Amino acid sequence: MSVQEVTSEPAAKQDPPRIGRFSRHSFRAKFILVVSAAVLFDLMLAGGVAIWNVQRLSKDATEKVGTGLTRATEEYLQTYIDTTALRTDLLLDQVFSEVEALGGSMQTLIDNPETGTEVGLTVENDPKLGDKLVFNPDAGWSQNSPGESVVSVWGYLLDDEGNPTPEVQAQIADSSAFNLIAPGMMKTGAPKLQMYYVGPKDKPIMRTTPYTDQAQTFDKLYPGHNEDNFWDFFFPGVYEGWQAWIADPEARPVPRDIVGTAPYIDAITGAQIVSFFYPLWTADRSDVAGMTAVDITLDQLSSLVENVKIAETGFGFLTSSAGNVLAVSEAGAETLGLVSVGGEGQGVTGFNRFLKQSRFPAVATLELPHNTGTVIDDITLREKEREDGEEYIVVLKELAPINLWDGENIVAENLTLGFMVAKDEIYAPLTAVQQQLSEATQRIVYWQIAALLVSLLIVTVAVYAISGRITNGLSRLAAAARALQNKDYSVRVDIPTRDEVAAVGLAFNRMAEEISYHTENLENLVEERTSKLETANREIVALNNRLKSENLRLGAELDVAKRIQEMVLPRRSELEGIPQIEIAGFMEPADEVGGDYYDVLFDGDHIKVGIGDVTGHGLESGVLMLMVQSVARALQEKGDKDPVAFLDVLNRAVYKNITRTRSDKHLTLAFVDYYDGRVTLSGQHEEVLIIRANGETERIDTMDLGFPVGLEADISAFVATQELDFGPEDILILHTDGITEAENDAGEFFGLDRLSQSAHDNREKSAKAIAEAVINDVKSHIADHKVFDDITLVVLKHR
């Protein structure tokens, strides 16, 4: 119990804090947050892009409409001013044509004096059309009584009785055709104030239609006119100007004879008028012969200009090149800030309303166009030292030039037609469109934001609703895990969905089951496993021990075998003690001791050299070799000199022992018996090599001299002998297959030929030196290759 308490305490400390369903750390809260954030981002992005696009669209549309309307407005103004200018020109042209027509008729009469005089007399004699001059003694001039037209003859043209001088009378008669032509022209055509005729400078009588009391009016308005020459008094410089034209027609400022005046107050009617003069020439064109003229009121011109109506308060105006505004409505004059100044001057009285005297600096500094076509400009009307002002569009167009009498000389004059319109009026539609676009944009943005908010609300509600179902499984899992942590192993979860959470639930249930099972069966399990492990361990230890002993045994066996092999070999001292024959033996066991054998038995007379090879390796081979050696020694000691019997007995002894020991080994074995200069070979083994003192080499096959020992019970039938001379310096070499079958890396055997060659090369040396040389050759042939078998070499050399 105490153990359980100790273990449960730290577990309780590590217990994670309980997470409420709606805590901000809960999975559900995070889920809602993430989904809402994603939706919010999506909506914001989409909404933002939409709003941005709408704004851009609105801006583009506003710009397009603005540009279009501005251009349309400008085109409209341009067309309007062009039309108005054309109409103005036409009006003036019509007036000009009428005065030219009148002048043309008068000129015809002058050019045809006889007919002229006759026409004049005819008219004079006409009771209705003829002039009936009445002298006014008080005023000192003569004037006809009221009729279609009036003719005035100034005092300086009358004689003492008040009658015109004869020249003057002739002039009156010659020009009386005026009475015939002018009234009709006056009544038709363009509206005119009056048409009149003035005679040449020396007879400046004046005819006017319709009839007015013009002399009386002059007297009233222009005292002194009756004494001074008419031309010089009223129009100084005009007459002289025309005279200059005769000499040089190019002197005309404008190639048309008509000359206009600046506006002035008409002396007769008191109206603001403009006069246009048409000069008459003498028949020979040597001098001026007077003029015809027409007066039109400025109102007629003004009505054209004043009828201009643009937007609400837009107006037109006509100005001289000097900036004197000739025609404008009163409201227009007010807008332009014009100040009317009465003009004082000799002759006719002019009037001045100059732009440069305007209250508004923008108007005062307005530059009139000259040879530049129509000018459209923006100006701000603002009084001096004031910040606020109204913006206007001003359109200016120069009219066709005319000749103008400026009071002294005849100069060229270009009238300029101007339009003024307030910007906010002309652009009112544009402003309205822009306003509507802006409102529409605003509306779309509001709706967009509203839709965004509603979407967000719906998504949030939906996510909240769905999140409960999604996270329900997780909540159950968390609760179950907590129960499991509190060691309630019976807990299981039930998740109805078919998703990953359900899969986790299933896995959880299985794990809970396993935990429950393992917890309950842990002790049994541990015991079972421990006992299994112990058994396995015991087996391993036993196996290990066996392996150790086996190794030990094998190692010991090898050691014993090696020892036996070494023990049995003849001692060097033994060999050196043999008188007739020099014998050298060499044996090198392979890693796993083989079964090579050689022995030298010497009993004082006979020398018996044996060589053999036991099959296989190891202790058994060693023991077999020992047996062979012992039997051979015993037979030698017994004095058995017959090699065949010797081998037969040896085989029988060995065969029986092999059978007893149930060994399956046998050996090859051959003997060389030396006695008195002769050797006898017996037994089957490798070939015997003899190198004679003269260098000849003989190879003796021993296959037919015997049979493997230990294989058959009786081998006597197979054993034979071969006798050979063995004289001084003759060499006899015995070997085992370890020499001839020594392999190099290429798998090539050392072979009998190499052995023979090696021995032959060294035949002059001692037996020991020959053996060493041959072994050296064998070893250099093997080099680093594996040595498979024992290597044994015995060299006999006759002393």
Place this chain on the structure above:
Amino acid sequence: MEIGTNDYRVWTEGSTIHYEGTMRLSGTDAYAPILEIMNAVLAEKPELITLDLSGLEFLNSSGINLLAKFTIEIRKQPDVGVRVLGSKAIPWQSKSLKNLQRLHPALELTIS
């Protein structure tokens, strides 16, 4: 049946046993599986067992011992003939195979 390593191969075709390569196994125990194959052929008591050694380049003394012992076993069964095929090109064969014939004179030895 077939046994072999990189160095040698021994296999049977009916009652013919083929040997090929270089056999340098280290003793009687190592040759036991090969002897098993040979005994299996002998157990069938065929009329003629052929030992084809013409492809066997080298055989160590333990191997020769194996052939000798097998020959002695065949000798015990007069009904079973035996034929040994060798090659003159392989030195150890002309030398050692003669002994088999000496062990069992009925053995037919062909060294070609």
